[in-house]
Amino acid sequence: MNIITHALIGWTIAQRLSPSKRDIALITASSILPDVDGIGIVADFWQSGGSETIWFTTFHHYLGHNIFFGVALAIVAFFWGQHKFTTALAALGVFHLHLVCDFIGSRGPEGELWAIHYLYPLLPHWELSWAGQWEINAWPNLVLTILTLFFTFKQARDQGFSPLWYLSTRADAAFVATLRTRFPLPTTS
Numbered sequence: 001m002n003i004i005t006h007a008l009i010g011w012t013i014a015q016r017l018s019p020s021k022r023d024i025a026l027i028t029a030s031s032i033l034p035d036v037d038g039i040g041i042v043a044d045f046w047q048s049g050g051s052e053t054i055w056f057t058t059f060h061h062y063l064g065h066n067i068f069f070g071v072a073l074a075i076v077a078f079f080w081g082q083h084k085f086t087t088a089l090a091a092l093g094v095f096h097l098h099l100v101c102d103f104i105g106s107r108g109p110e111g112e113l114w115a116i117h118y119l120y121p122l123l124p125h126w127e128l129s130w131a132g133q134w135e136i137n138a139w140p141n142l143v144l145t146i147l148t149l150f151f152t153f154k155q156a157r158d159q160g161f162s163p164l165w166y167l168s169t170r171a172d173a174a175f176v177a178t179l180r181t182r183f184p185l186p187t188t189s
């Protein structure tokens with residue numbers, strides 16, 4: 001799936017697991033970071049203008065999509081998190097959810113299957129793939145993105161902060177205020 005969907009999934013789950021903004025950032029990052037192994041696309045554009053994807057295809061779904069990377073994310077989350085065990089377990093959980101999402105919905109535009117090399121680099125040729133994998137821009141991915149976007153907006157209104165908070169608390173406050181004006185919080189009687 002695309003990185004925006006992974007980010008929204010991680011954020012939506014993290015909001016429910018911890019009240020700590022730092023923990024939420026760590027859990028969300030664990031949902032996104034497996035895709036840093038796709039950074040080779042930048043080198044491909046640099047070298048060939050994007051006509052070849054040698055770096056991308058060599059490393060994407062390898063370096064960041066294996067259990068060892070997931071454990072590394074969990075260790076970082078444990079040391080940096082405020083609620084250490086919850087954050088580490090959640091990081092490992094959303095990392096695996098990322099793999100599941102890629103496993104079911106990351107088929108390439110040419111119809112090629114994306115396999116997960118879960119035990120890379122220990123067993124580099126052992127891979128997990130599913131013949132029913134749908135394309136990365138297929139409708140289930142779109143529905144999931146819209147749903148998680150809806151939950152992200154709802155949580156921003158309900159909790160009083162959004163991902164913008166990490167960039168600018170003022171912009172975040174303005175965003176939440178706008179949301180609450182258009183969609184007022186339910187009144188408790």
Ligand SMILES: [Zn+2]
Nearest residue numbers: 001034035102
């Ligand atoms: Zn991925």
